[in-house]
Amino acid sequence: MRCGAKYKANELRKEWNGLIVCPTCFETRQPQDLIKGRPDNPSVPFSVPRDPQDPIGTPVVIPPYGSNLL
Numbered sequence: 001m002r003c004g005a006k007y008k009a010n011e012l013r014k015e016w017n018g019l020i021v022c023p024t025c026f027e028t029r030q031p032q033d034l035i036k037g038r039p040d041n042p043s044v045p046f047s048v049p050r051d052p053q054d055p056i057g058t059p060v061v062i063p064p065y066g067s068n069l070l
């Protein structure tokens with residue numbers, strides 16, 4: 001019972017949680033209750049192992065604009 005008003009038993013409805021309520025108070029289950037989480041996979045698609053002889057990495061040299069060094 002939610003509102004306390006008097007109803008005949010055949011007018012009452014049963015909710016998903018077992019509560020027996022009047023037609024005015026009747027609520028369907030919140031659809032968001034049924035959503036399942038999906039775990040994240042934050043890993044990168046592939047990776048290159050670090051070179052122990054060069055842990056910082058060799059800087060990339062970008063040729064000046066307009067040069068034909070590429």
Ligand SMILES: [Zn+2]
Pocket residue numbers: 002003004005021022023024025
């Ligand atoms: Zn009610």
